[in-house]
Every structure is written in C-alpha cells, then in structure tokens.
Amino acid sequence: MLVAVLSACGTDDPVATPLEGRSDFSQTRLVAGGDHGVEHVLADELILWGGRRGTGAATMSVNTGWHYDSATGTWRAMAPSPLAPRWGHMAFMHRGELHVIGGVGHVDGAAWNPRTDQWRMLPLALPAVSQGFDVETVWDGRRVVLWNRSSGQVWAWTPGGPEDTITVWRALPELVVPDLFGSSLVATEWGIVALADTPQRLEQRAVRLWLLQDDGWRRLADADFTAAGVGLIEVENHAWVADRLIVWNGDVTAGATRVLREPWGTWGRGDPPVVPGCEASHLPAVVGPEEQPMVLAHDFCGDAAVFDVFLGTWRTIALPPGATDAVPFQLNDNTTWTIDESGVLQELDLRATG
Numbered sequence: 001m002l003v004a005v006l007s008a009c010g011t012d013d014p015v016a017t018p019l020e021g022r023s024d025f026s027q028t029r030l031v032a033g034g035d036h037g038v039e040h041v042l043a044d045e046l047i048l049w050g051g052r053r054g055t056g057a058a059t060m061s062v063n064t065g066w067h068y069d070s071a072t073g074t075w076r077a078m079a080p081s082p083l084a085p086r087w088g089h090m091a092f093m094h095r096g097e098l099h100v101i102g103g104v105g106h107v108d109g110a111a112w113n114p115r116t117d118q119w120r121m122l123p124l125a126l127p128a129v130s131q132g133f134d135v136e137t138v139w140d141g142r143r144v145v146l147w148n149r150s151s152g153q154v155w156a157w158t159p160g161g162p163e164d165t166i167t168v169w170r171a172l173p174e175l176v177v178p179d180l181f182g183s184s185l186v187a188t189e190w191g192i193v194a195l196a197d198t199p200q201r202l203e204q205r206a207v208r209l210w211l212l213q214d215d216g217w218r219r220l221a222d223a224d225f226t227a228a229g230v231g232l233i234e235v236e237n238h239a240w241v242a243d244r245l246i247v248w249n250g251d252v253t254a255g256a257t258r259v260l261r262e263p264w265g266t267w268g269r270g271d272p273p274v275v276p277g278c279e280a281s282h283l284p285a286v287v288g289p290e291e292q293p294m295v296l297a298h299d300f301c302g303d304a305a306v307f308d309v310f311l312g313t314w315r316t317i318a319l320p321p322g323a324t325d326a327v328p329f330q331l332n333d334n335t336t337w338t339i340d341e342s343g344v345l346q347e348l349d350l351r352a353t354g
Contacts, residue, residue, distance in 0.1 A: 046337075046345075047098060049078065049112075052087045061085035067114070068345075079117045083110050088130060092139035095161050101144065102137060104130050111162075123167040127155045136194075140187035145172070145212070147194060149183050152176035154212075173216040177208070188240045190263040193220070195238060195247070207238075207247050211263055223247045223258040223267055239295045241286045242309045246295060248273045259312065270312035273297065274305045287336040288350065296336070296350075306350055320346040 049065030063085040065078035086103030093099070094111075099122065101109030107126035110119050128135050128148040136147045143158040146169075154172040177183070177196045184195045192212040198205060209220040238247045248257040248270075257270035287306070288294040298304035298319065305316045320338060336348040 047078075049081070049091070049098075049100060050083075050086055050089060050103070061087050065112075078112060079119060081110060081112070082119050082121055083108065090137045090139065090144075092144075094159050097162075099159060102126050102130060102135075106130075120162060122159070123165050124157070125167070127169045128153065136183055136185045138185035138187050138192060140192060145185060145192050147175060147183075147185055149175075149177065149180055149196075172212065175210060175212075175217045177210075182236070184236060184238065186238060186240050186245070188245060189243060193245065205249075207258075220260070220263060221266055223260070225249045225256055225258075236283055237297065239284050239286055241293050241295060244309070246270070246307065246309070248297070248307075257307065257312070257314070268312075270307065271314050273307075274314045274316050285336075287348075294350065296348075317348070317350055320348065 047065065047067040050061070050063055052059055052061050063081045063083050065081065066075050067078060068075050081100075083100060084106065086106050089100055089103030089106070091098060091100050096115070097111040097113050099109060099111045101122065101124060107124075107129050109122040109124040109126075111122055112119050126146065128146060128151070134148065134150045136149060138145050143156045145154065145156050147154045152174040154175055155169040156172050157167060157169050159167075175194055177194075179198060180196050182197045186193050186195065190211055194210045194212070194217065196208045198208070205225045207223040207225070209223065210217040211220055237249065238245065240246075243261070245260040246257065249255050255272040257273055258267040259270055260267050284295050284297045286293055287296045293309050295307040295309065296304065296317075297307070302319060303316070304319050305314045307314050336350055338346050338348050
C-alpha cells in the first residue's frame with residue numbers, strides 16, 4: 001500500500017528522514033493509495049512532499065519531497081517539483097501518479113510519476129482558493145470534490161491521464177450551512193458526506209451531516225452529543241471504516257461515540273472515548289489488519305487510544321517516546337507507524353497499555 005503524506009517508513013528502530021528542521025505534519029493529509037495499479041509499484045513506500053518546516057518566525061513552506069522504501073530502509077529524494085512551496089494541499093494516487101493540488105493560497109496542481117521520477121503540471125485551476133480553513137476537499141477514488149464553505153459552492157473534477165490538456169470543474173448542488181463552526185468532507189460508500197459541528201454558544205451540541213446526491217444535499221440524522229457533556233466536539237473526530245461512519249467527542253469524563261451503519265438510519269452508540277482531547281485532536285487514522293480494523297485517535301497532549309470497530313470499545317495505547325505530536329499511519333497490513341515533527345519514524349504497538 002502506498003501512503004502519501006503531503007507537507008517522508010520502517011524498521012524496528014526509529015528512522016530519521018533527511019528533512020532539515022522540524023516539519024508541520026499536522027497540516028498535511030495522509031492518503032492511502034486507492035489506485036490498484038500502483039500498489040505493486042510502490043508497495044510499502046511512504047511519500048512526503050511539501051508542508052511547513054521550522055518553528056516560530058523561521059517557519060517556511062517547501063516544495064521538496066522524499067519517499068521511503070521499507071524493504072530496503074532507504075530514502076530517495078523526489079525530482080524538483082514545478083509547484084511553488086505550499087502547505088494545506090491534498091494528494092491522491094490516480095493512474096499510477098501522485099496528484100498534488102491546491103494548498104493555502106494556491107489553485108494549481110501537478111502529478112508525479114514514481115516510475116520516471118518526473119513531474120507534469122496539471123491543466124488545473126481550482127474554482128476556489130483556500131485561505132486556510134474555508135475550503136474542504138476530498139478524493140473519493142474517481143473524482144475530487146471541493147466545497148467552499150463560505151459561499152456554499154461545490155464543484156467536482158474527474159482527472160484523466162497524461163494526455164489530457166483540459167480540466168473542467170463541474171458545479172454540484174450548493175451546500176450552505178448556518179452557524180458553521182468546523183467542517184469536513186468524507187468519502188463513504190454512500191457517497192460524499194459533509195460534516196459540520198455547532199458553535200459553543202449553541203445549546204445543542206451536535207455534528208450535523210449531509211449526503212451529496214444527484215439532486216442536492218440530503219440531511220442525515222445529527223450525531224447528538226448534548227447529553228454527553230460539552231467535551232471537545234470536532235468534525236475531525238470521524239472515520240469511515242468497515243461500512244460505517246464513526247464520530248466521537250473528546251471528553252474523557254462525559255464523552256460519547258456514535259456509529260451510523262445506514263445513511264438513513266439512526267446512530268448507534270459505542271463506548272465513551274478514553275482520549276481526553278485536551279486542546280484539540282490530531283486527524284485520526286484507520287489502522288490494523290483488514291479483518292480487524294481499528295480507529296486510532298490521539299490528542300495534542302500525547303494521549304492515544306484505538307477504537308475496535310466491531311466491539312464498539314476503546315482502549316488506551318502508549319505512543320513511542322517523543323511521539324506526542326506524531327502522525328500515525330498504516331504502512332502495510334501488519335504494521336502501524338508514527339512520524340513526528342522532526343521526521344522520525346517509529347513502529348506503533350497497538351496493544352493495550354494495561
């Protein structure tokens with residue numbers, strides 16, 4: 001499986017990347033290679049490209065990249081990219097190429113061919129430029145869907161191959177959400193689902209959801225957390241795994257987990273989460289073997305837990321030393337790894353701490 005980190009995986013010991021300075025991987029997306037045509041080409045490799053490096057006033061965006069081959073334990077630098085330095089972009093695998101598009105303040109994109117180590121500019125101009133947190137994008141395996149949450153406008157782009165010279169963004173039904181605080185898009189087997197949480201000032205604490213259909217967005221049942229306490233409700237606290245949508249809030253004393261099995265059904269309940277969610281949570285990751293998938297959640301304080309999808313239970317796990325701010329990802333069917341801000345890779349033990 002190919003994993004791409006847009007902002008570099010492993011042996012039993014920590015592995016350091018060739019990156020210079022610290023990297024803000026919290027501003028990047030981990031994208032599993034959904035194109036079956038590339039899984040044998042880049043099996044068990046990890047790709048890092050772009051993102052932000054440095055700390056404080058020395059923070060800067062970059063446009064360099066590396067990929068790591070776990071079979072040989074070696075890093076290789078990617079060819080120089082034609083794209084300007086950036087962060088907040090998205091990536092996906094399509095027809096054997098890594099596509100990188102958008103980013104904060106950018107509307108262009110390029111594709112990298114791992115066989116030839118060459119880039120090509122995409123005939124692409126995003127219909128909306130992101131200023132940081134106002135544009136949501138998702139790749140569903142065949143198209144990119146972009147939602148400008150400020151205007152409510154939604155577009156879709158279906159990429160072609162290297163021979164294509166024209167890119168057309170198709171307008172989709174708009175989605176205007178009142179009292180919008182945080183938002184996200186997730187690709188499910190039902191279709192594209194938009195999530196929006198509610199501002200703290202509102203009495204009801206819930207995650208609101210809409211499913212994209214041909215004739216518009218249809219409202220799904222709210223994931224209600226009002227009775228679970230205020231907690232930390234973030235739309236990032238969600239995962240699509242094993243044919244179900246899972247959302248949770250980060251209140252360890254009065255938290256709740258909600259599970260939706262059918263798009264027009266009602267929310268079931270899992271055990272309360274055991275991750276406090278101190279200030280905020282990192283993006284969760286789906287880990288574990290296919291027959292026993294789990295959702296890994298961890299917060300900025302270094303607390304971590306995995307949710308057993310079939311049992312509906314959480315259990316705490318220990319992050320490796322120094323991995324408080326690390327991003328977890330699944331490198332292959334058997335191993336889960338973390339990469340921290342300094343680019344150090346360590347294998348993660350998913351067994352319970354006690």
